[in-house]
Amino acid sequence: MATWILFERSANDEPQVSAMSGGKAVERLSSSSKTELIMFLNRFQAAGTFLVARVKDDLEATDLLPEDVSLVEDATLGITADVYKFFRNDNGQPVVAAMQGDEAVEILTGNRRDALITFLNKYPNARRFDIAAAGSKIPTVINLPDRTPIYRGRGVMLEIGHGPGTRFDPGAIAPTGETEYDLNIIATNAARQVIVAAGVPCTVIDTPQANLQDLYNIGLQAGGFDVFCSVHHNAFDGPGGRNPQGAEVLVHRTKAEASDRRLAAIMTAAMADELNISNRGVKDNLALLVLSGAEDTNVRASVLAELYFLDAPVPNRQDWSRRGGIAMGQAIIQWLKETARRS
């Protein structure tokens, strides 16, 4: 059983990662793919720590470093990285830098495997990692003009409406055959990318709903997050001659507060603007069990987005759902900026 992880630079300068048991490698990964690294790290739950080898050395002593609380220097909105680089400092501690070109945008110092995995997930655009060559200087974090830390919150939860196995309410179906669920997935993923790229953690849930009470319980999962957003597309109740194509965002009629309404207002305006459809505004709804559950937690704002009417004429629903999802994500980021507790 592996108890620690060793990062080395191979003779041809490629990263080599070993799951170690004492001084022996039980399994090796030769890859610079971050995805493969995270999968590898996740497989060795018993390996609490990691170490960066002294460059061009034989395998060194197997003593583990103390379990430091990793120091993440700064969490900043809107900064992206393109590669993770592993260094070893003078004390033998691993230093991992999220790099943008030659400069570090954020640095993790410490040797806890779980902190490393969290850090690796933080910059989705950085898909590779690299072990620093001998004599490389450990970078310091660059000073960007807008480096004021904005977000120190708890993240966003997005719920894909009408999840798998839904019996009582399969959602609407477009004339072209797409189900609401299919489009909700597209919109959720688009929003998630915007949110994560802004440096904000985002959790997506896609929960089977066997009965109505499950919706309330889905909402309860919002506890601990800053924002809960249930993602939906609208549909007419029946055939009608109206032309109501538009975006709207629902809040719970009795439980919603100003913060929920503000997020809903930003979001419906952003979606209407992006899709060039009418803004139907913030709608109160008493029967929304998912929001009722979310409102009973400590989540700071909870809303239900209806991007557009999927059964009205739309040139390309998948494109609309993607763009509407981006607008949804941008609205959430704007709300987080507005309501940030500055440190």
Ligand SMILES: [Zn+2]
């Ligand atoms: Zn729906």
